[in-house]
Amino acid sequence: MATTVTSSWDYQHDYHSSANTDIVCVSHLDLNLQVDFIAKKLMGQVTLHFALAKGADRDHGQLILDCRDLTLFSVTDLQGQSLDFSLIDVGDILGQKLVIQIDQSISAVTIHYATSPQAQGLQWLTPEQTLGKQQPYLFSQSQPINARSWIPLQDTPKARVTFDATIKVNNGLRAVMSAINDPQMPPDGIFHFVMDKPIPTHLLALAVGDLAFEATGPRSGIYTEPAMLASAVKEFEDTEAMIKVAESLLGPYAWQRYDMIVLPPSFPFGGMENPMLAFMTPTLIAGDKSLVSTVAHELAHSWTGNLVSNATWRDLWLNEGFTTYFTNRIVEAIYGKEQADLEWVNEYTRLEAEMLSTDLIDQTLPANVQTRDPNLAFNRFTYDKASMFVHELEHRFGREAFDAFLFEYVTHFAFKAITTEVFMAYMLQHVLPHFPDKLTEVELTEWVYGEGLPHWFVPPASRSLDKVHLALVHIEHKKPPSELKVSGWRVHHWQYFLNQLPQVVSQQLLLDLDDTFLFSQSKNSEIVCDWFRVAIRNHYDPVLAPLSVFLTSVGRAKFVKPLYSELLVAGYKQEVEQIYAKARAGYHPSLQVQLDKLVGWQVSVNHG
Incomplete structure (x- = not known):
């Protein structure tokens, strides 16, 4: 390496x-x-x-x-x-x-x-593209x-x-x-x-629409279209508790209020940590709080990202790695260790899958995007590999000592933008001398600049997944899906189950799985996206109709980019052209630019 x-x-x-x-x-x-x-x-x-x-x-x-x-x-x-x-x-x-x-x-x-x-940072929605269908909408990214x-x-x-x-x-x-x-x-x-506080320019944000407001606490609340307000407030009612947990780890919240706006489905991200008004996708509203870790993630950015920022997009991992780790700590405090461990394992599962399709040179923590589109920096290495690194720091130092380090790190660099090399110098000067028997400079360098994961890395595990492993064994031994014991499974169990299915799955098993668990009809975007990817790679054509509906109604890049990629790899080029022709106008302009390149869309010919 x-x-x-x-x-x-x-x-x-x-x-x-x-x-x-x-x-x-x-x-x-x-x-x-x-x-x-x-x-x-x-x-x-x-x-x-x-x-x-x-x-x-x-x-x-x-x-x-x-x-x-x-x-x-x-x-x-x-x-x-x-x-x-x-x-x-x-x-x-x-x-x-x-x-x-x-x-x-x-x-x-x-x-x-x-x-x-056609400004890439602005999306103008017609009334028909909103929930209320009466007024236009504008939001930035x-x-x-x-x-x-x-x-x-x-x-x-x-x-x-x-x-x-x-x-x-x-x-x-x-x-x-x-x-x-x-x-x-x-x-x-x-x-x-x-x-009145200095922010990086990528945190400048504006939205205009038919927006209602309701408080979720003394310093938090939700803006969104009136018809979505009640469900959003219920889903995100734990926001104030999250703020208190975050403050207990990293010090006082510096931004006065933590309001959120739940945007239309074309918003290209799960969330965006704009200070005082975090942007959120409606795909988080699952009805059971199973996806609210994104709220915790954007809140965590109030310290790691908004206070301490990446100086260039090569250094994005300093934002996202610490924030992804910090998110896990908030989830553990609010929803328990089982859910936190499940989310950590799913992080590793996503990372493991991306390692198989990514060039080694792009498997370092710093994103090698200096001459490329900075959107390419947003990958599983700057998020999940970086999170694994921070988890290992906690393991090496011990939680109490690590929390003290984290607090000092954020305090030291508050309202500053730093590079990977500034971080390394800080570690070598202020941290490693206090832990000479815990972490060496060689190990630190391997984590940050090494390709892939260090040879000594031990993946996270959760005993809660034992029941999923048993179900996978039963599937391997041809046991019908209807006989699987899935009572009490959380969203994260289902995600792990779908991601651990064999690469090649028979048409009959896919049909039985879909009939038994209604995956294609799931209202949980995480589950249905993972299911679609399994179905596409195995040419399970009954998913094409619900997949088309999904891709024309959801604009979150995390879902649509992998699905279009899977379709192209599986040879569904004609279907991609048909779906994209219908869906493109509903995507955010910044995502259109990326997808146009991916699917080979000729704007001058096909889109005026």
């Missing part, structure tokens, strides 16, 4: 941003935008306040920002004097860079602009590098900003942002927001 960094990459540099943050640092945004649902545009202005970076040359001359498909009307200083600027294309992944000529007297610029109807498609800015996690925003909505809908949100509706449709 490779255990050292041998390439010539500059690991301090963010390869996914053109911004000159090493010279000029934008620290605050004043945002003033009008929401136009007819034109599908945001129009208005942003004022960026900046200062020289520490140690930078006083005669800097330029402010360089990231953009994508923005229409720029003017760039001025605070006195309204026009400034020279140029917009330069830097490729499909990065978009454009905006180069503004400035001198030493200028500490802020105002940019008048409009977004494109800035991570990883889509903030630049709705605000010209230094779009890198290294550039933390505070912001003030005024959002004008002219059709009676509610606007909410990743800031303090007032449940009271303003009579004039003008919403004001303040975020």
